[in-house]
Amino acid sequence: MILELDCGNSFIKWRVIHAADATIVGGGIVDSDQALIDDVRALASLRLTGCRIVSVRSEDETSALCALIDKAFAVLARVAEPARAMAGVHNGYEDYQRLGMDRWLAVLGAFHLAKGACLVIDLGTAAKADFVSASGEHLGGYICPGMPLMRSQLRTHTRRIRYDDASAERALSSLSPGRSTVEAVERGCVLMLQGFARTQLEQARALWGDDFSVFLTGGDAPLVREAAPQARVVPDLVFVGLAMACPLD
Numbered sequence: 001m002i003l004e005l006d007c008g009n010s011f012i013k014w015r016v017i018h019a020a021d022a023t024i025v026g027g028g029i030v031d032s033d034q035a036l037i038d039d040v041r042a043l044a045s046l047r048l049t050g051c052r053i054v055s056v057r058s059e060d061e062t063s064a065l066c067a068l069i070d071k072a073f074a075v076l077a078r079v080a081e082p083a084r085a086m087a088g089v090h091n092g093y094e095d096y097q098r099l100g101m102d103r104w105l106a107v108l109g110a111f112h113l114a115k116g117a118c119l120v121i122d123l124g125t126a127a128k129a130d131f132v133s134a135s136g137e138h139l140g141g142y143i144c145p146g147m148p149l150m151r152s153q154l155r156t157h158t159r160r161i162r163y164d165d166a167s168a169e170r171a172l173s174s175l176s177p178g179r180s181t182v183e184a185v186e187r188g189c190v191l192m193l194q195g196f197a198r199t200q201l202e203q204a205r206a207l208w209g210d211d212f213s214v215f216l217t218g219g220d221a222p223l224v225r226e227a228a229p230q231a232r233v234v235p236d237l238v239f240v241g242l243a244m245a246c247p248l249d
């Protein structure tokens with residue numbers, strides 16, 4: 001069994017797969033290293049033979065997590081490293097090492113699945129879009145605040161925007177103009193996210209006509225589903241790329 005980790009800025013997504021056929025044994029989302037160890041340990045019949053990690057955290061944080069995993073499960077974690085080119089995709093950044101590894105792996109996964117031009121939209125703490133041409137040229141992309149950042153900026157920098165998580169969730173039952181603070185903010189931020197997605201689609205259409213695939217991933221992907229009806233929602237897109245960048249055995 002292989003432990004796979006996607007360490008984002010706010011959460012760690014994890015799953016355990018069988019090494020032989022990649023079937024999923026278990027998985028989840030946690031907000032701390034210790035919660036990760038506890039949840040993985042709780043899996044019945046756990047027998048880890050390897051671990052691979054993609055991280056956008058600092059090197060120190062990532063090494064600390066690897067050490068914790070070694071201690072808890074006695075497996076050496078393999079950390080995905082930047083590359084100028086891989087699996088038919090050429091990194092489009094001037095300095096390829098600066099491209100976020102979550103973006104790079106999502107791009108590798110998307111190009112592998114699309115076998116052609118593709119647009120990747122990843123909606124997490126940050127909202128990201130990346131473009132890959134049919135010949136595998138990564139053209140670059142965009143980074144914006146995602147839903148959690150937009151929300152917290154409004155809460156932090158205004159005095160009268162205050163509401164709890166439960167009312168935030170209720171507010172998203174519709175997107176019509178808000179009649180309370182929570183509705184106005186939550187719906188407004190969702191429309192920003194949808195506007196982001198629509199603009200990326202326009203951009204892709206300008207580049208490639210109708211000849212491209214769209215991939216939607218990240219925790220907030222469901223919020224823009226209607227803005228990108230043609231998109232394939234692939235929650236584990238980063239893991240698809242991680243397996244390509246860090247083959248084990």
Ligand SMILES: Nc1ncnc2c1ncn2[C@@H]1O[C@H](COP(=O)(O)OP(=O)(O)OP(=O)(O)O)[C@@H](O)[C@H]1O
Binds near residue numbers: 124
């Ligand atoms: N089960 C869940 N646990 C945590 N967040 C979730 C869950 N389902 C949806 N979300 C939403 O997903 C968003 C976080 O997305 P994601 O987990 O992709 O972020 P991240 O990987 O930490 O961020 P980034 O990829 O930008 O570094 C939050 O806005 C949160 O509300």
Ligand SMILES: CC(C)(CO)[C@@H](O)C(=O)NCCC(=O)O
Binds near residue numbers: 008099102
């Ligand atoms: C943009 C984030 C924070 C999204 O997780 C990550 O991909 C990252 O840290 N990227 C480095 C900066 C860049 O991609 O240009």
Ligand SMILES: [K+]
Binds near residue numbers: 006007008009
């Ligand atoms: K991520």
